[in-house]
Every structure is written in structure tokens, then in C-alpha cells.
Amino acid sequence: MSIQPFHLAIPVFDVPLARAFYRDVFGLEEGRSCETWVDFNFYGHQLVIHHHPKTPSQEEAVTNPVDGHDVPVPHFGVVLKWDQWEALAERLKSLDTPFIIEPYIRFKGQVGEQATMFLLDPCGNALEFKAFKDMSQLFAK
Template structure:
């Protein structure tokens, strides 16, 4: 999925866009996991002390696009998003 922003940021993940009252870094790389793997990965990240830009949380609860999501920067400073959809067919739903 690609997010369109008016101007490219100076460095990866340097700009923030509000998504459901959460400031998320733009641009970012995104990956979808199963819910079980999502929670396992989130716990591993916590264990090694990763600082989240957006702590793992459930978005759109009870809606068709319900999902778990989290954002953080990798060691190279690039913004990452990992998520898990209740219904994977809703990945590109708006």
C-alpha cells in the first residue's frame, strides 16, 4: 500500500500523518502477519527494548477492516509498520 503525501520528507519516516488520531511515520514499509505471529513479534520487540512510534493496538474494532497495528523505526532509521487483519481480504479496503 502506498500513502500519498504532498511533499516527500527529507528522511525516511520523518513526516507524520494522522490516522485515526495516531501520528504515523510516512513513508514506511508495511508487512501483514497472522494475528498469532503479530503478537509474538510485538512481544519479541518489547523484550529487546524496541521503542514503538505507535504501540501495538487494535484499530477499527468490530468493523470489517479490524486490524492490529504497530509502528517503529528499524536500526537503519526506516519506519516500519506491522499489522494483522481479522479478515485479510480487507487489506486494501477503505
């Protein structure tokens, strides 16, 4: 499957803190930037953090139940290859990163089985990282 990179701009109320998080925790490469925004290479996609006052979703996340867990809404993330997901989970654990939902296998033994984990950036934006051993399950019903 060949896809075009997406572009996602998210609000952050502290650009230096969010910049350090995306650069140091995830090891993302920076692109263009100024005092109020920073471009990152987010696993081949363009993620831009933009200065913005704190939003209600950054104050307190609303959740929806999925597979016995409270999934924060809104959230964003990326589908990684299985080995990338495992390496990222280990990296985050080694940095004592707090998780909203610890890395685990969702829908185990069912259609759509996937590895997933959720965490917050320092400005309260929820992120999900997932992986499928069988990518044909990405949109399976």
C-alpha cells in the same frame, strides 16, 4: 490468496548496524551480501538494505493522522498472520524496542479492523507490521 514475493531495497547509512537490527531483532535470515548491501528474507519477501547517505525522511519523519495516531511517511512493512503479529509484538516488547506507535487494534469494531505497530530501524526507516483476523478486510472500504 497466493501472491508473489515483493522486492524492496531501502537506504541505510550504517550497514553493520542495520544488518544486526534486521538479523537480531526480527530474526531474519540473511541471503547474499557484500560491504554495501545485504539481502534478507523478510517474511517470505526480499528486503535489501543498501548503503546510502542519510535521507531527509530518515532525519525527521513526516506524519499523517490515522485513527488518532501520527503515522510516519514513508514507511513499509508486512501483513502477518494474527499469531505471528502477536508473537512479534511480544518479542519486540521483550527486547525493549522503542515504538513510534505501540501495538494496538486500529479501527476497532469498524471496517478494516487490524492489529498494527510502528517502529524505526536504527537508520530511521519506519516500519509497520499489521494483521487482520479477517483477511477479507485488507482492502475493505
